[in-house]
Amino acid sequence: MPFVELNDLPVREPVSGYRVRFLHTDNMTLAYWEIAGGSSMPEHAHPHEQVVNVVDGAFELTVSGETRTLSAGTVAVIAPDEPHSGRAVTDCRIIDAFHPVREDYR
Numbered sequence: 001m002p003f004v005e006l007n008d009l010p011v012r013e014p015v016s017g018y019r020v021r022f023l024h025t026d027n028m029t030l031a032y033w034e035i036a037g038g039s040s041m042p043e044h045a046h047p048h049e050q051v052v053n054v055v056d057g058a059f060e061l062t063v064s065g066e067t068r069t070l071s072a073g074t075v076a077v078i079a080p081d082e083p084h085s086g087r088a089v090t091d092c093r094i095i096d097a098f099h100p101v102r103e104d105y106r
Contacts (some may be wrong), residue, residue: 009018057092
């Protein structure tokens, strides 16, 4: 699987307004999100390290009680088991990298 066409991956909507395509490798999961402005992700935590990369738009991210609005070129690193939540200020495109693989997203 050295090459993948993202448009060939199925689209899911695990939370209202959060459309995503998941790519799983042996060691990590990449999530390609398209998020409708105003959509919220409730606070949650998971045992995976997560790197959030905003590609387009503005996204308000809260990590362990600290809130920041991210825009294109801003990256956030979320440690395993760290509580976090978010809200799309505008329509957004975000790429998340998770390690290890998110088996719950397969």
